[in-house]
Amino acid sequence: MLASRQPALTRAPTGQRRAAAAAAAAAVPAPRAPRAPLAAAPVAPPRLAAAARRTAASALAAAGLAAPPARPPRRQRQPPRLWLLLPRAGPGADGAAASDEEPPMSEEERLSVDFDYLSNKIKDTTDVLDPELKGCSIYIIGMMGSGKSTVGRMLANTLRYAFFDTDGVIEKAHPGMSVADIFREYGEEYFRKCESQVLKELAPYKNLVVSTGGGAVTNPMNWSYMHNGIVAWLEGAPELLARRVVAEGVEKRPLLYGDGVTADNAFGVANAKLTALLEAREKYYENADVRVPLSGVAADEDRGAPAAVVMYRLLTRVLDKIEATKAEREARRTFTIEGLAGKPVAAGGPAAAGEGEEGRRQQRQQRAEE
Numbered sequence: 001m002l003a004s005r006q007p008a009l010t011r012a013p014t015g016q017r018r019a020a021a022a023a024a025a026a027a028v029p030a031p032r033a034p035r036a037p038l039a040a041a042p043v044a045p046p047r048l049a050a051a052a053r054r055t056a057a058s059a060l061a062a063a064g065l066a067a068p069p070a071r072p073p074r075r076q077r078q079p080p081r082l083w084l085l086l087p088r089a090g091p092g093a094d095g096a097a098a099s100d101e102e103p104p105m106s107e108e109e110r111l112s113v114d115f116d117y118l119s120n121k122i123k124d125t126t127d128v129l130d131p132e133l134k135g136c137s138i139y140i141i142g143m144m145g146s147g148k149s150t151v152g153r154m155l156a157n158t159l160r161y162a163f164f165d166t167d168g169v170i171e172k173a174h175p176g177m178s179v180a181d182i183f184r185e186y187g188e189e190y191f192r193k194c195e196s197q198v199l200k201e202l203a204p205y206k207n208l209v210v211s212t213g214g215g216a217v218t219n220p221m222n223w224s225y226m227h228n229g230i231v232a233w234l235e236g237a238p239e240l241l242a243r244r245v246v247a248e249g250v251e252k253r254p255l256l257y258g259d260g261v262t263a264d265n266a267f268g269v270a271n272a273k274l275t276a277l278l279e280a281r282e283k284y285y286e287n288a289d290v291r292v293p294l295s296g297v298a299a300d301e302d303r304g305a306p307a308a309v310v311m312y313r314l315l316t317r318v319l320d321k322i323e324a325t326k327a328e329r330e331a332r333r334t335f336t337i338e339g340l341a342g343k344p345v346a347a348g349g350p351a352a353a354g355e356g357e358e359g360r361r362q363q364r365q366q367r368a369e370e
């Protein structure tokens with residue numbers, strides 16, 4: 001097995017190392033066969049995909065995390081019940097009821113206040129995206145507090161994917177220790193090795209949503225793992241992120257906490273550190289396949305868009321990306337040759353323009369036009 005051939009967590013004390021290796025082995029079984037990178041990867045045979053789903057579910061159970069619900073037939077799916085998270089639509093939300101004085105509600109605002117509207121949009125987008133994704137995993141990157149874990153969990157439920165949070169997996173491999181404890185006890189370098197190991201072991205699997213730690217993007221090896229799936233960057237202003245991490249308690253995030261941080265200066269310190277970190281890391285985040293803005297409109301301007309809206313934005317951007325990639329591939333496959341009266345020709349020349357009777361008819365017509 002991968003974990004036993006290659007000690008996963010090399011610097012922990014022996015007892016912990018054994019526990020960590022066992023947890024890592026339980027969390028991520030060895031891949032059966034090496035996988036090609038995403039762009040070239042064929043869809044896994046159904047049995048392999050089902051096996052990956054099963055192993056991911058049992059890995060979750062082994063890690064003490066809730067397994068995703070069994071996947072019901074697509075047609076029986078209900079939209080997620082999110083109305084506790086979002087205010088119900090007010091007057092004017094349906095556009096028609098808006099009075100003359102009220103300006104019409106923008107699409108973005110409507111998504112934030114009209115649960116039924118958002119819910120239908122999520123369902124429609126998921127129905128189109130699902131067959132296009134073909135089980136391709138999604139990796140979520142972004143700074144601390146951008147909502148990677150919150151949105152990732154929601155996304156996994158929506159896509160019926162298994163969910164992994166790299167910080168969470170590392171904590172499970174170190175029973176009783178938080179990320180902050182691991183930083184304090186073994187140092188950041190050790191933590192980064194664990195982070196890489198988790199990404200490496202998850203990389204061969206499909207049907208996963210993986211929320212990464214904010215610093216995972218700085219290691220180039222991690223990109224080689226994450227590029228087995230689609231990488232989405234949750235992009236938000238440091239001030240918004242600082243408000244969130246302070247509200248949650250900065251002690252949880254060792255890079256924002258330390259001597260001299262008090263309740264009074266926590267926001268200022270977090271804001272300054274997040275600003276500096278973002279400046280240093282932006283060039284890495286920019287390698288993402290899709291960028292998902294966190295900005296909110298109207299009443300959400302200060303707190304950012306609700307998590308369900310962020311997830312919807314992510315879904316639409318992933319779909320756009322897949323469609324753009326397909327169109328690009330198609331454009332590369334067909335091109336025109338001067339003198340052929342602007343007729344598109346498939347890659348490989350006129351002989352490859354088409355197959356069967358229609359292909360032969362096209363070739364006859366091209367020859368006649370020449």
Ligand SMILES: Nc1ncnc2c1ncn2[C@@H]1O[C@H](COP(=O)(O)OP(=O)(O)O)[C@@H](O)[C@H]1O
Pocket residue numbers: 142143144145146147148149150151211244245248303304305306307308310
């Ligand atoms: N869209 C959102 N709107 C409001 N609060 C959010 C949103 N997304 C996340 N949060 C809150 O921000 C904090 C950090 O979120 P989390 O998902 O842990 O971020 P990350 O995993 O990127 O560090 C949590 O308290 C979470 O509840």
Ligand SMILES: O=C(O)C1=C[C@@H](OP(=O)(O)O)[C@@H](O)[C@H](O)C1
Pocket residue numbers: 142143144145148149167179212213214215216252253254255
């Ligand atoms: O930005 C970073 O370097 C870190 C982000 C944290 O994860 P979140 O982004 O989930 O807070 C965690 O991995 C660790 O504290 C380091």
